[in-house]
Amino acid sequence: MRRKSWQVFLVGGLALMLMASAINTHEAYAENYPEKDILWIIPLRAGGGYDTYSRRIAPVMSKYLPNKVNVGAKNITGAGGVTGVSTVFKSKPDGYTIGLAAYPGLAVASMTMDIGFDPNQLTPLAQIAVSEQALFVSSKSKLKSLDDLKKTKGVRLGTTSRGASMFSFSLVASKTLGIDSELVTGYGGTSDIIPAIMRGDVDGAVLNLTQLKKYIESGDLKPLFTFTSKRHELTPDVPCVSELGVPEATVVQDYKMLFAPPGLPKDRLDILKKALVDSFNDKELLEWSKKSSMPLELKMDAEMKAEIDKMTKVYGQYKELLK
Amino acid sequence: MGLFEAMTVALFKAFELQNLLYVSLGTIIGLVFGCLPGLSSVVGLSLLLPLTFGMDPMSGMFLYAGVMGANPFGGSISAILINTPGTAVNVATCFDGYPMTQRGEAGRALGISATASGLGAVFGLVILILLIPVVRQTIMLFGPPEFLMFILFGLSSIVVASRGNMIKGLLGGGLGMLVACVGRSPITGAIRFSRDIQYFWDGIELIPFVIGMFALSEVIHLTVTGKTKIATRKIEGKISGVWEGVKDVFRYKLCFFRSSAIGTLIGIIPGIGGATANFIAYTVAMQTSRHPEKFGTGTPEGVVAAESANNAKEGGSLLPTVGFGIPGSVEMAVLLGAFILHGLVPGPLLIKENLDIVWAIIWGLVISNVLASTFGLLAAKILVRVSFIEVSIIIPVVAAISLTGAYANRGSIIDMLMAVIFGFFSYFMRRNGFPVITLVIGFVLGKLAEVSFFQSLMVSRGDYFVFFKRPLPLTLFLLLLVVLVLPFIRQKGRQKESS
């Protein structure tokens, strides 16, 4: 009997101790920022571009932060990427939570629906990458230029459903370029659309250029033009929308932007920014970016703000159609 | 590098001590994460990614393959023992695996699962290797009309699975499809039933749904009935059961091959998840079995079908992934992410430029499946004891782990609440004589059916006959009719016999 009560004390005490230690983990408010791990929220599913960028950059960032704290990436998905950003918005502005957002997807969502917060109030940290888009067709397609597209009635463009970035891209691209398109919705993403283009189920699609590098090399797909202001280095023979006379269409690009909760103190913001700048000069990271054709493009402060404003303006014009 | 040269290079690599350790480590992680509901190999892989940056890509692939290969078998352990599908691909395993456990035949069920999983995986990988040269043509075979026919095949099983009370079974299927309608319409993007609640915009998540449907409803059921053990009786005798399970797989050879083939085929089609492969194989097995009435009551045949299909699927979904850079499943999407993190660019050229990596994955999967199955066969006797532990200890443990899993699947506490709601719903359905299986089938396949139906129309510019103009969908459609009519004919035959 005596031995039993001793066991009770041991187990109970151990449990209480562990419990106390667990509850006490978030009491870190001091001068010496950062003192504990920083959470990097990925608003989209594991395996996609956002996930890959985050999981590659977060550990590099840990290297350049003071106090050797860890930056841990975690997927918080839902509502087409809105939930993750909303979690950042609601987090304490203590510099221990940051998160990626998909622009213009987020801007479109806040224009067309009630998402419960104003993305403009978030503390902008940095734009980490821009994924340039291009209009792809099958290499066997009869459509060979923008003019061909304009002449064709009801060009079938494969895309995801309304609410995702790709839908907005396809719609704004058609409107700005004057293509009479029929959007074939319901695809899960790029990987579902590639075989659909090759089969001829759809005539083309607005897709990420660098991601599809290998499909251009293998001769399965062909970009007709890129949504960039200059010709892209990957495809020097392919015209860009600016030279085709439609510079507005350059907003059809996917901006991966990093934000912190509203009201983040400036000293902490600066520490995070510095770590990011250093990370983007990290040799290994740059090498990786080149090797795996995942371009990096760091923009901060005014430059970043200008991109956001431009997108908000152009997509704002098509607000009614995007609803 | 030629196909076979790369094969031998990767094979030698696989048997280097360090790589063997990686595969084994991956296998352990895969088994543990498979067992735990809500933690799939997707979570496991994401967790491992940052640790593998410094590694040689090939060693990384052995580690990933280890996780992916062992995961479905890990999931079947909890499906069989505690009615909790450890991963989405084990849902159909619950239907017969758990009733076997209740009968005291957990060892046999685990034996079936271990054997069918291992052999099914090898089957899928062999098909993969055979199809690599024609990967482009294979992927191009499947468009929305073909897709729709496969899905209808699965949906047709709602009729077959409506047991005891046809109307209740059918209503279950309808309810499942209605639940799947919540959130954005995949076609128009309009939000159905829930415009004001942001949580529902992306629809109901599969993992909390199945955790509620199976694990929590069983927790409630066991508490209500006041049973003291999961297994009602212990089967004593010279057979330990496990060996009997191994023999079952060979006893139902035809079912095994058919299910593996279906699993591989569905795996090849990008965009259809593993849960679908599992269901379609299970229902086809049911429809073609000599004893369809035994499905759902703990027939070994059902476990053979479900478990061989979900492992064979892995090989199938690897085909578009490595052959064409298009992920055949969610796990494969994460694997492609891992390629990029290692500086490899996935796409149609991977098979030419990095053939050794492709073989490393194949060998890794083979080794991990062999390890997992061996573990399963050896450990089955110990695992079986779970079904003889007192229920009052099992219940809180299962509940705690399931609720944690429902949350951790995507870091949403509302998912946990949804799992609880579905748990109660499912319990009351069962209590009132509704089969849960039709509800789950309706939920899993409903949305896919909607997407492929409308896409077929859009792609063909509104031609309603698109389904009958191509040979493959037409064949599938005719097969579907046969499968639907067959049971009635059989029943007639049986009636004649008896009279």
Place this chain on the structure above:
Amino acid sequence: MKKKEGIVFSALLCCLVGVALVSSFSYNLKTRMVPVIVGSGSLILSVMILLGELIPRFRQLFEVDLFTRDKIVSREKLPGKWDEKKGLSIAVFWVLLFAVLLFLAGFNVAVPVCVLIYVRAFGRQSWPASLTVTAMVWVFIFGLFQIIMDYKLFEGILFGGIV
């Protein structure tokens, strides 16, 4: 008692399907097509079930099976003394308590508290056994997520958790 419950449950299902069907009509054609077709079918079926619950003779018509004429109704036999009503109230109380506590106070509190309550109060295990099980479950979950996976579990809205 059993019959009454069946009536209430099928009436609830009717309402649920009815509400879904009615709200579907406000959407555009492509959005509403599937919910309207499935919803109408389901409504008819659920009304039939409700009628079946009310009129036993009507119910017998549906008790068919595609494969056999034999009924496959296997009601488990309950241990003699056990009161099912009591079991149900325990189950409802405990699962709801678990969910609410998780939501309010997070995993670090809810998991040990609820596991302990079940094992000790409903399972009637001895104190040492109850505490050991509780500690094991909690150490497992905490160790796996927080320590091995570095995954921050929800800490409850009372302690700063974000929904």
